[in-house]
Amino acid sequence: QVHLVQSGSELKKPGASVKVSCKASGYTFTSYPLNWVRQAPGQGLEWMGWINTNTENPTYAQGFTGRFVFSLDTSVSTAYLQITSLKAEDTAVYYCAKEGNDGFDIWGQGTMVTVSS
Amino acid sequence: SYELTQPPSVSVSPGQTARITCSADALPKQYVYWYQQKPGQAPSLLIYKDDERPSGIPERFSGSSSGTTVTLTISGVQAEDEADYYCQSADSSDSSVVFGGGTKLTVL
Numbered sequence: 001q002v003h004l005v006q007s008g009s010e011l012k013k014p015g016a017s018v019k020v021s022c023k024a025s026g027y028t029f030t031s032y033p034l035n036w037v038r039q040a041p042g043q044g045l046e047w048m049g050w051i052n053t054n055t056e057n058p059t060y061a062q063g064f065t066g067r068f069v070f071s072l073d074t075s076v077s078t079a080y081l082q083i084t085s086l087k088a089e090d091t092a093v094y095y096c097a098k099e100g101n102d103g104f105d106i107w108g109q110g111t112m113v114t115v116s117s
Numbered sequence: 118s119y120e121l122t123q124p125p126s127v128s129v130s131p132g133q134t135a136r137i138t139c140s141a142d143a144l145p146k147q148y149v150y151w152y153q154q155k156p157g158q159a160p161s162l163l164i165y166k167d168d169e170r171p172s173g174i175p176e177r178f179s180g181s182s183s184g185t186t187v188t189l190t191i192s193g194v195q196a197e198d199e200a201d202y203y204c205q206s207a208d209s210s211d212s213s214v215v216f217g218g219g220t221k222l223t224v225l
Contacts, residue, residue: 102165103150
């Protein structure tokens with residue numbers, strides 16, 4: 001069974017940092033790109049970018065440069081999303097999604113990040 | 118920037134057919150993918166490459182394409198189909214991924 005399991009919910013203060021993990025199982029982690037998608041409360045899906053799990057090269061969508069960092073630990077088949085200098089508007093559910101040959105075929109369960117003082 | 122436009126909401130009675138459109142704002146149109154998201158759950162792949170159905174997806178879900186508009190059709194809608202539906206494609210100029218704004222399907 002192919003799975004992506006994400007880390008649990010986070011409550012952070014403005015200005016802090018957060019690191020969300022996404023652990024893959026059931027497939028060869030380095031064979032498929034890993035995407036990140038944000039969903040603000042009551043809003044739609046917003047693509048943040050992707051990371052090449054073979055070369056570890058990240059690509060960031062417009063609006064997600066500077067404070068957002070994608071990284072990997074291929075030894076444990078895990079991808080990470082780090083967000084620094086958190087703002088209230090970063091409050092959202094963050095999803096990782098495996099990009100197969102035919103779309104985003106496997107999604108993590110999502111990680112809720114709440115930024116509040 | 119490349120945009121995909123969906124109707125915010127569609128309502129249909131059980132057993133009827135629901136059609137959700139996704140219009141691209143430019144050619145060439147890349148393949149479109151559809152995702153279903155039920156409340157409190159992650160999205161899941163419903164249709165890929167405009168009209169292909171992954172294994173395990175019921176036959177009542179189908180996709181079609183005409184020009185710059187792709188349509189998700191749900192035949193014989195069931196109460197369990199009530200969800201948000203998102204189309205997704207790529208901007209051919211830079212390969213960035215784009216999602217439509219989403220359509221809330223209400224089963225009356």
